[in-house]
Amino acid sequence: MLKPDTDSTGPVAGRDHSMRVERKSLTLRERAADVIRQAIIDHRLPPGKHLKERELCEMLGVSRTSVREALRHLESEHLIETVAHRGPVVVSLSIEDAKELYQVRSSLEGLAGELFARHATDEHIRNLRKTAEEMADAVARDHSEATLIEIIERFYEVLLDGSQSKVCAQFIRSLNTRISMFRRVGLNDAERRSGMMNDIDEIVRAAEERNAGALKQACIRHVERAGAIVMQQLNG
Amino acid sequence: MLKPDTDSTGPVAGRDHSMRVERKSLTLRERAADVIRQAIIDHRLPPGKHLKERELCEMLGVSRTSVREALRHLESEHLIETVAHRGPVVVSLSIEDAKELYQVRSSLEGLAGELFARHATDEHIRNLRKTAEEMADAVARDHSEATLIEIIERFYEVLLDGSQSKVCAQFIRSLNTRISMFRRVGLNDAERRSGMMNDIDEIVRAAEERNAGALKQACIRHVERAGAIVMQQLNG
């Protein structure tokens, strides 16, 4: 049931340094979309599940109007597929899809890296290192996968923020939403964690040198490796 | 006013060799979205224009329900921006946006090229050449910009089709929709047309050699040049 508007969905603390007042009283339909999206991402609404409007209405406590508008949104995010007169179905991703998603992500993150090297402020670079260190720390202390993922997400936000390309960031975020449908697998054994820290280290170093070519390659390789791990899990 | 359902939006002839029955009776909201999208692309609804729901309803002859669902779709395509309680506004693209869009497109089309070289069938390659020849022909006979654009679009469709990556194709199409908001400029003088034909030629040749690296670079360069032209127009 959606609560009035607790503004719990506010901007992530301390990332936006501008003075703009966040006009963020999300509409009901947006919050509905958020809730459904999250449910899809963590498989509470599993792939292939046929979503019925009435059920969603009850589940969310909002009217069909809002639910349907939310569904249109998720539809263009490719999280659901709608067949006329049959209603929306949670997408199921094939191995082939996973491969394609990672290929595209790799390409785009290469671009993001390149742009970061060229456009990021010194503060962005410091932030990148700081977040990388938090990550190393979390790995060293053997924190949970969830914690790690949260830090990784912050790392990417710094990267995207510093690359100063709204368009690039939009696309990568959209990709990541889709990818997170099967990213649940991957970061539990020590070897992989240290492999990842290697990648991250490479990225931070290239960033500090502002070496666009190197950073681009580091980002590409990082995604390729992450993709390879996921593909392996999906196959095995 | 939207007419019943003429199915004029059928599948492009002879590209799908599978036996699936195309289940394609578009819903009203989808057709509404199509009409609005096209109006935005060719500036009949100019950038910055504040869209009022009632006006759209009358203009399209459909109910608010359908219009609003269509708007949600255009919203996630980044063709309009909605501020709560103010309604949707047609996006206006800054020069910076244009630059970013072309950068991303360049990166993605590089990927598409690479994948084409690796995955396309021989028929795809033949089609690519055939379309390129039509293009050369249209240039030689000095056809209209509209004709040329139509052929170029077909060329891209072949490229995307052959690259066999649904995801990549989705993203590039989405980009192109946005870009076409200012692509109206660009292909009228002879020098540019011959420049473009050079690019195309390079692409076709690399494709025929199935040289992934070369094709990737050719695609990247092509988009970069196209972008440079647009940027020039926007600046001057």
Next chain:
DNA sequence: AACTCTTTTTTGTATGACAAACATATCATA
């Protein structure tokens, strides 16, 4: 011109309605 108050417009959301498409259960027949 700048400010406040009022009126009008527009959006966000809910509800009820109904035809058409779909799914399911029921029954008839080869």
Next chain:
DNA sequence: TATGATATGTTTGTCATACAAAAAAGAGTT
């Protein structure tokens, strides 16, 4: 039994209507 036809119930697609809250536009005052 398997097949096909029919009736029944669901769900979607679309519309109309309603109303509170937000925003815009006007009106009047200082």
